[in-house]
Amino acid sequence: MKTFYGTALSNPLMLGTAQYPSPAILEQAFRESGAGVATVSLRRESGAGQTFWNMIRELGVLILPNTAGCHTVKEAVTTAHMAREVFETRWIKLELIGHTDSLQPDVFQLVEAARILTEDGFQVFPYTTDDLIVGERLLEAGCEVLMPWGAPIGSGRGLNNEYALRAMRAEFSDIPLVVDAGIGLPSHAAHAMELGYDAVLLNTAVARAGDPVLMSKAMAQATLAGQLAHQADPIEARDMAEPSTPVVGKAFLS
Amino acid sequence: MTLWSVIGAGVAGLAVASELVSRGARVQVFDPGGPPGPHGCSWWAGGMLAPWCEYENAEEPVLRLGQEAIEWWAQRTDVRRCGTVVVASARDLPDLRRFARRTEEFAEVDREKIIKLEPDLTGFGKGLYFEREAHVDPRQALRDLYRQLQNQGVEFHRKLAPAQLKNAIDCRGLHAREYLHDLRGVKGEMLVIRCPDVELTRPVRLLHPRMPLYIVPRGDGVYMLGATMIESEDSSRITARSMLELLSAAYAVNPAFGEAEVLEIGVDLRPTFPDNLPRIRRLGRTIYANGLYRHGYLLAPALARGVADLALDNTHSEMVDEDRD
Numbered sequence: 001m002k003t004f005y006g007t008a009l010s011n012p013l014m015l016g017t018a019q020y021p022s023p024a025i026l027e028q029a030f031r032e033s034g035a036g037v038a039t040v041s042l043r044r045e046s047g048a049g050q051t052f053w054n055m056i057r058e059l060g061v062l063i064l065p066n067t068a069g070c071h072t073v074k075e076a077v078t079t080a081h082m083a084r085e086v087f088e089t090r091w092i093k094l095e096l097i098g099h100t101d102s103l104q105p106d107v108f109q110l111v112e113a114a115r116i117l118t119e120d121g122f123q124v125f126p127y128t129t130d131d132l133i134v135g136e137r138l139l140e141a142g143c144e145v146l147m148p149w150g151a152p153i154g155s156g157r158g159l160n161n162e163y164a165l166r167a168m169r170a171e172f173s174d175i176p177l178v179v180d181a182g183i184g185l186p187s188h189a190a191h192a193m194e195l196g197y198d199a200v201l202l203n204t205a206v207a208r209a210g211d212p213v214l215m216s217k218a219m220a221q222a223t224l225a226g227q228l229a230h231q232a233d234p235i236e237a238r239d240m241a242e243p244s245t246p247v248v249g250k251a252f253l254s
Numbered sequence: 255m256t257l258w259s260v261i262g263a264g265v266a267g268l269a270v271a272s273e274l275v276s277r278g279a280r281v282q283v284f285d286p287g288g289p290p291g292p293h294g295c296s297w298w299a300g301g302m303l304a305p306w307c308e309y310e311n312a313e314e315p316v317l318r319l320g321q322e323a324i325e326w327w328a329q330r331t332d333v334r335r336c337g338t339v340v341v342a343s344a345r346d347l348p349d350l351r352r353f354a355r356r357t358e359e360f361a362e363v364d365r366e367k368i369i370k371l372e373p374d375l376t377g378f379g380k381g382l383y384f385e386r387e388a389h390v391d392p393r394q395a396l397r398d399l400y401r402q403l404q405n406q407g408v409e410f411h412r413k414l415a416p417a418q419l420k421n422a423i424d425c426r427g428l429h430a431r432e433y434l435h436d437l438r439g440v441k442g443e444m445l446v447i448r449c450p451d452v453e454l455t456r457p458v459r460l461l462h463p464r465m466p467l468y469i470v471p472r473g474d475g476v477y478m479l480g481a482t483m484i485e486s487e488d489s490s491r492i493t494a495r496s497m498l499e500l501l502s503a504a505y506a507v508n509p510a511f512g513e514a515e516v517l518e519i520g521v522d523l524r525p526t527f528p529d530n531l532p533r534i535r536r537l538g539r540t541i542y543a544n545g546l547y548r549h550g551y552l553l554a555p556a557l558a559r560g561v562a563d564l565a566l567d568n569t570h571s572e573m574v575d576e577d578r579d
Binding site: 021022023024025027048049050051052055154204208210 | 311312313352355356438439441463484485486487488528529530531
């Protein structure tokens with residue numbers, strides 16, 4: 001199993017911590033799903049969210065701080081440094097928004113910020129598109145994980161471009177890959193894992209579900225199912241029926 | 255006869271005092287800030303009595319307990335019963351569908367019906383109308399409670415409550431934090447604007463995935479725009495981002511809001527427990543009533559009822575989560 005900068009995940013589900021009806025429900029969602037990683041945003045209200053951050057720490061899972069809401073390299077780098085102090089971790093989910101409407105990552109600034117942060121000792125998890133060349137540039141910049149989007153953040157559209165995600169999996173066969181953003185349903189999460197992705201990261205699909213706790217369980221089970229399916233080497237789809245019982249002796253050519 | 259000492263004259267303290275007095279108890283109130291004013295976070299509230307809308311992102315007690323608020327307040331202040339209109343821009347219609355699934359007691363309204371309800375809401379093709387909801391002017395409501403309590407013989411002490419007070423009911427919100435270790439502050443920011451060009455008669459909610467907004471009419475062209483919800487405990491200022499979001503959402507509701515005067519900027523922290531629901535705790539000789547979160551006016555009546563049940567009848571309502579010497 002691939003590791004994330006040397007750390008193996010107990011569970012390939014990474015859950016965000018924003019938008020839940022209450023911290024109590026957030027806590028239950030983590031407990032019921034067994035999610036292995038909690039992402040947490042620091043951009044807003046630098047420094048004054050201590051009480052909430054303590055609640056996140058008490059979840060007892062690995063914490064992946066993020067730079068959500070940052071639009072420039074400078075903002076992202078500052079936020080990463082703050083995150084390292086607050087959560088005492090070198091991990092940082094690097095998110096650089098290029099477009100306020102689509103929340104599409106600005107991959108040019110992303111590569112630049114990844115280089116700066118890696119040189120500074122950070123272990124960067126870049127939120128990127130499914131572009132192979134950008135992926136290569138991020139690896140050159142020192143990233144050892146890639147997190148391509150399934151679809152725009154919060155859209156719940158699933159894997160918009162399965163072909164590109166397959167190509168990415170094939171191209172970066174040794175690199176841990178995470179589908180980040182766009183997952184709306186457990187079937188989307190299972191789909192990503194069936195493609196051989198190493199984890200999925202989602203937030204809105206759970207936090208804004210009518211019953212976030214139930215949905216977190218569904219996501220965890222689907223993620224695990226997809227992972228098992230990938231390991232089990234699924235059959236190829238084909239155009240003709242292939243009977244599972246022998247047909248010899250039957251008049252199948254009539 | 256026992257003299258009950260309510261500490262804190264915000265919406266929680268005044269509602270508790272009012273409920274106790276209505277059941278025949280003797281009450282005094284302590285608040286070093288004096289009469290209701292900008293020092294209390296309920297001063298900055300929206301004043302919506304909207305249990306059905308709030309249920310979209312709250313747990314069941316908010317829906318059920320919130321429904322007693324309208325009648326409770328109507329006996330004490332001017333309650334405007336004209337419902338709530340919820341709209342979303344065309345691109346955010348999935349949010350409107352979700353809102354409808356998560357709530358009840360509404361009618362779906364099309365462009366024509368929306369305009370019939372609110373002639374200045376011309377930009378929306380679909381919406382929801384929650385006819386049974388109501389709202390109060392929160393500052394007027396506090397002033398009315400304060401005046402009624404004075405008329406009923408309740409003494410208000412403009413000072414800190416003495417230590418070791420017997421029969422104390424602590425309604426100090428976030429100031430009671432040292433005794434309520436699981437209480438936190440959730441930052442809210444709001445604006446009061448004047449815009450006579452826009453005429454809205456009922457609260458309007460604009461759904462948006464990142465910046466939901468409500469607009470509450472205060473009369474005479476004055477509107478309250480609210481409110482952000484941020485897990486932060488810094489109440490010193492509004493951020494430029496929050497102000498931009500509030501104003502641009504209002505502009506999206508009606509571009510004439512672009513010409514509004516900004517009268518007030520409010521920032522405060524909502525006292526909140528981890529499940530975002532209020533609590534009553536009796537620890538020794540003090541009853542703590544706290545954690546109204548964003549539901550100050552909506553849940554204060556149920557909180558007050560629970561406190562009175564505990565104080566006067568020694569019965570435990572569902573909000574009581576701890577009772578020990």
